[in-house]
Amino acid sequence: SQQGEEDPQALSIQEGENATMNCSYKTSINNLQWYRQNSGRGLVHLILIRSNEREKHSGRLRVTLDTSKKSSSLLITASRAADTASYFCATGQTGANNLFFGTGTRLTVIP
Amino acid sequence: EAQVTQNPRYLITVTGKKLTVTCSQNMNHEYMSWYRQDPGLGLRQIYYSMNVEVTDKGDVPEGYKVSRKEKRNFPLILESPSPNQTSLYFCASSFWSSGKQETQYFGPGTRLLVL
Numbered sequence: 117s118q119q120g121e122e123d124p125q126a127l128s129i130q131e132g133e134n135a136t137m138n139c140s141y142k143t144s145i146n147n148l149q150w151y152r153q154n155s156g157r158g159l160v161h162l163i164l165i166r167s168n169e170r171e172k173h174s175g176r177l178r179v180t181l182d183t184s185k186k187s188s189s190l191l192i193t194a195s196r197a198a199d200t201a202s203y204f205c206a207t208g209q210t211g212a213n214n215l216f217f218g219t220g221t222r223l224t225v226i227p
Numbered sequence: 228e229a230q231v232t233q234n235p236r237y238l239i240t241v242t243g244k245k246l247t248v249t250c251s252q253n254m255n256h257e258y259m260s261w262y263r264q265d266p267g268l269g270l271r272q273i274y275y276s277m278n279v280e281v282t283d284k285g286d287v288p289e290g291y292k293v294s295r296k297e298k299r300n301f302p303l304i305l306e307s308p309s310p311n312q313t314s315l316y317f318c319a320s321s322f323w324s325s326g327k328q329e330t331q332y333f334g335p336g337t338r339l340l341v342l
Contacts, residue, residue, distance in 0.1 A: 146327045158231075158317055158333035159270075204269070208328030213277060214260070214285065215328045219269035 120148075120205045120218035128224040135192040137221040139205030140185075147208040148181055148188050149215065152201045159204065162190075197227045229254045233318050233334035240308055241342050248303045248337050250318030257323040259301035260285070260331070261293065263314040270317070276301055277323055308341045315339075 120141040129135055139148070147166045151159040165172045165181045165188065172179045178191040192199055202222050206215040231252045240246055252259065260275040262285075272285030276295040290312055292304040301320075305312060318334040 149328075149330065151331075151333075156315065156336065156338070158335045159319075159331075160333070161330045164330055206331075213258075213283070213328070214272055214275060215331060217262075217270040219267065 120207050120216060122203070122205055122218045122221040124221060125219070126222045126224070128226065129195055131195060131197055131225055131227050133195055135195050135199070135223055135225070137190045137203050137223070139188045139190070139218060141188075141205075141207045141209075141216075142186065143207075144210040145183070145207045146210055148179075149206045149208070150177075150179060150188075150190050151204045151206060151217075153204065153220070154201050162203075192223075195223075195225045197225050199223060200225045229332070231318055231320055231332050231334040233316075233337050235337060236335060237338050239340045239342065242309055243307050246305050246308060246339075248305075248316060248318075248339075250301045250303065250334060251299050252301075252318075252320040252332070253299065254320060254332065255298065256320035256332070257298070258329075258331075259295065259318065259320045261291070261301070261303045262317045262319065263287065263312075264317060264336075265314050273303070273316075308339075310341045313339060313341045 120139045123138045149164045150162045153159045202220040204220045206217045261273040262270040274293040276282045316337045319331040321329045321331040
């Protein structure tokens, strides 16, 4: 499969805690992107990290990329109930025209 | 407001009755794509287009058609829908630069039920 794989499939934490989600992939990439989806709604882009970058921040989000291990992680700090959603990684693979999405991590933040 | 719109948002139909789901974007994006989302399977790409009159198959194109006559529109056509096409469908668009996949903007989704 060309898809990325997120881990864990589901995560439940208390409000205020940090949430970490991981993504592994199999091929060479141009970039890796993280998206968020509220239940039944369209995906919303969170952050894009290019293959020559190792870390990127956006507000409470921190993304790391390790191309030698073919993995990425998304950290959400000081989580809020409103962060409850599914999170997907998507890889822009070298030589491919498309993004390949994983099956997602379902995050539940308990107030 | 920059956006991707899809219509209809919800559709119930019967097996074999042709239908079209429209998708339109106002961001002058070259790249447009259709996905279906099913429980446990994530997003799977149906068809994509890199520019006007240029379309190509994704991972699950069987039973679907698309066209790209104008840059802003990318309709998805089900000539003879079957129950296994019951799904949540998303249209997305993005810029296309030097063969690299950029940020995609998603429509709100179309929930289709085929009886």
